[in-house]
Amino acid sequence: MSYYEPKDLADFPNIGEWATDQGNKFFEYYGAATGAGKLTEREKSLIALTVAMTQNCPYCIDAYTTKCLALGVSSEEMMEAAHVGAAMMAGVTLAHTTQMRKIIKKKEM
């Protein structure tokens, strides 16, 4: 047994268990946010996949890699998106060195 089981992805529709009202509202919002709008479903799926990888969610990575494949997104396009996520994570980390550097400069003699 592992904490993350691939078959548990099928449990996602049940996450409203014991909080049905909130769960239903979440799914309504989730559907509206990820469905085609000004951005295509394809573009939104690439964004979702990238977020999933930066947030280390194996369920979402599984679901959105498959969805990207289904929508004709190429491996190269997905990898480019991953690099956007990787660059953002690196940038976010390095941008936060501002706080670190400010504290260092304040506290060091």
Add this chain to the structure above:
Amino acid sequence: MDAREQLRVLGRIGDYPPFVGKIREVQKFPLKAKGIDILQINLGKLCNLSCRHCHVEAGPKRPEVMTKPVMAKCLEILQSVPISTIDITGGAPEMNPHLEWFLAEAAGLQRRLIVRSNLTLLLEEHYRHFLDAFVQNKVEIVTSLPDYVETKSDRQRGTGVFHKVIAAMRELNSRGYGMPGSGLCIDIVHNPVGAYLPGDQAALEHEYHARLLADHGVHFNQLFCLTNLPVGRYLDYLIASDNLEDYLSVLYQSFNPAAVDNVMCLTTLSVGWNGSLYDCDFNQMLDLTVNHGAPNNIMDFDMEKLKNREIVINNHCYGCVAGCGSSCQGATTGA
């Protein structure tokens, strides 16, 4: 894997109910035909390609080819009953020596006339005459192009196939196919290059139009999304890649009751190369002839019995009712 072995493999679907049980659960059993709008005639398993997903397991060494008497019987029946669409498939239909004669005869019946062609033969000297035959007989061409990316498409169909399809499409475009106002249609079948379901048909059609025009300068009419059913070489692929269990699970979890009402077997009758009758081309490859009292050979055709027949179902049928539904005419629901 022969048909019996394939059915044995499909019989092991783990914790999921057999398709017949699922159909009972949603109170749609028995599935019964609503009529016969499409006569789909499989001219044989002979093909110049050996695609990795092919449920027919067609190829250059297959000896099964429909004879002229069987084709003539199909025409005789079509003359006597109001079946609106003649849908010719294979294998490569062009490799049947009687295709050109059949097209001329069928065109005279004034029905919708479809040929499912892989296009790759059309630029070869021996087969070029079909370019004219298709135009003259106003044949609607349906061709397979699993992806608009060459390398991906060729992984499924063989190296160089994408390039030949594009070249043939350019030739067909120059003759009016896929061009506005010409009345000549060429549609593309998209099926996933791997173990997943096709995405939204409208979104993919938009992408195909844009990419094929920008990258290759070719036009087409509609895109049909087709789910790969676990039959033939695709079943072999699922087993070899250790995807069978997951794929069957996805099919089951994507079960869409609305798609059951639009499944193609309700309005299609499939004719095999030897005249045997089936509810669809997939049943044909699994040797599941029509049953439940309906005649199972074209020589014994009986419209009354066949148009009301009970459909023969098995676990591969989950594929046609997963997600948006799947048929030889693409998705069957907007869901």
